[in-house]
Amino acid sequence: MRKLLALVLAMLALVAMMSFAVAEEPLTLTVMLPDFYTDVDFETENNPVLDAIEAASGVRLDIQWVANSSYGDMTSLTLADPDNMPMLMVATGARDPIIVNSARAGAFWDITDYIKDYPNLAAGSEGIYNNISVDGRLYGIYRSRAQARGGIYYRKDIAAQMGITEEPKTIEELTALAKALSDYSDDTYALNMVKYVAGTIGIITVAHGAPFNWGVNAEGQIYPAHQDPAFLEGLNWLRSLYAEGGINPDFMTIESGEWDSIERTGKAFMRFDCMDNCYRQQEWFEKNEGVTEEIWAMVPAVAAADGNMYMWPQNAGYSGEIVITKAVKDEETLKKVLAFLDWTNSAEGQTLINWGVDGETFWIREDGFRYTNPADDVDMSLQVQTLQHSLNQLGTNVTGDLTPAMKLTTLREEYNSYQKSMMEYIVNDPCHPLTSETYNSFGTTLSQMLEDAHVQYIAGIINEDELRAVWQAWSDEGGAMMTMEYNEAYQASIAK
């Protein structure tokens, strides 16, 4: 009897083992992502979002969250320990020397030849794939971002009080608007500027017709943007507004964190920045100041002297990329990982990655729109952050936005419409996909040198001759070398 029992047990054990071997183990994917909610713990067990992702894609995510503020440091630490790398990681700067060098050293899978087999990934923009490539090879999937985000927004109620009711269409009308806003009162300023000036200077110089960072001249050669006469016109625009008292005289000492509050306290009425801030400010005023009318207006671009519109690109079409590291050991696993990334770009994948599960982390209400809570007076943010956390950082969305729509205000709708309609006016940086050794070594110091001189010129500390002297010094200290390197790389890339 006992022998029989032992035999049965042994048989049962064998069957159990066999059944385990037959059922395919889901692939556990280790991922490193930036964490924007460091004060909330992510739920790893019994998380309906992770379960839903596993059920739909056959992949179990094992996520290592890294505080966004220290993500850059953590990237280099992670890459310094090849045995413990995650299989997937977000590289926040695709052109950072650390990422470029690691790609060249073989830290990531070269996916150039695989991508065509995955329909969603292949649907991504070729130009943006080119922007993130290293030496012509592709090492990641870009995280798609709208390019037509940067523009002008201002307080239209103040402008109306000063007699301007039309939105500016040309540079002259913009000048008139700035003048009117500047005259409103002695304690307030027209243009809201802070320590971070790259966006403001970029928007106004590009609007005047200057290239963005680098341009290509009539002979097909690369030249730095500040050598374009339109660039100086843009700087002069800011310089004369500053001289008239239209800009806070201390703007270069104000931290970027103050930017919003300057508008909220009514100290300044216009800003050259991402236009999504326009509807955010409108919504803030509605919520906190009891404003019922639309008091903010946005203008994506105005016509330059030649009559054309030029729009500053807020980014190069992406914000970082997802790379597959060599922690993925074989080609078979690589294909599974690529299939997973392909799935995250399907409508189902995008919804799960960006918003989570209906009824748990987002809610489709009766009107058919997506909300962050089931009803207006319910705060579900803690639950959303616990379950969904910053999972959207894994979203690449190269197929566009396929997720359930939110209900839009007029300003939000206007903003969204510009992202398509303004694309043709975007001025791109021809050197973005190219590498320059000098840029990698001295780039930060050289850009700083230019930016400082431009701020000093705007603030009237230095004159045009002194500004030209700094441009010459920039050229001598590595700028000329950089131009040459970019030019060589550019000529090589168009010859291909």
Place this chain on the structure above:
Amino acid sequence: MKKAERAAIYGTGRAYWHRLKMDLIGHKWLYLMLLPGLIYFIIFKYLPMWGVVISFQNFVPFSGVFGSQWVGLKWFRYFFSNPSWTRYLANTLLLSVMNLVFYFPAPIILALLLNEMKHARYKKLMQTLLYVPHFISIVIVVSITYVIFGSSGIIYKLTQQLLGTEIKYLTDPKLFRWMIIGQSIWKETGWGTIIFLAALTNVDVQLYEAAMVDGANRFQRLWHITLPAIRSTIVLMLVLRMGSVLDTGHDHLILMANSLNRSVSQTLDVFVYQQGLQSGQYSYATAIGLLKSVVSLILIVSSNKVAHMLGEDGLY
């Protein structure tokens, strides 16, 4: 100690090693107590020093120290070929000299003043209050500075009213170093008095009584008794200070820097931070750090020599 002197005391060759062995056995518990400290220094101070090897490489974290390409003195040449390096050095040295002249004596003077206080409870209260700024983060100190010195700040308005001219405290390059020194003095002077106050407690009270009998006034007592008593502490602190002449720190300077004062706010430490952490040029930043360390070592050894010549104990 000369070699001959050492030989006379400890013996030479086998005799020396025999004495050392006997000493180790005889005082084994004392040596055992030394062990944790020794291990700490080996693990956390000496082993990491091998990292400087990356300053001779084109270091890529993924390839590691052993896999990165060896480039010899490339980064050192790079640094000296940058026309701005003299400016970084000049900014660093100027700030350090000003630190030495204005900030270094401040705690000594304050400690002497506190020492002269009669009322014990009032003195304790003052000490406690003076320590408070040390515990305020430099970020907060800079924010407060921005609020009171900015163009809507109270001090800015005050000087504007009194002098009739606008003094741009936050953007004028000429004032930058004074602002930095001022903030350092405000923040650290009180805390810096601790070590001097401790040295002052060692002064024999009988000396003061004898001097009073001889008719010495307060200043004479201070000059002839108090100051000589803490002289060796002052020299020790000065020698330590010399070792960090090239250390300006980067956080304080970066917080106070802006586009109008960059010409004076860029020091070696700020440059290392920019290159190493912001641009990811680890080898380049390490090379500059190594140069700094060499200069600091030379300074600390030579200032210790000078201290010996002046008849002080110095650092070692």
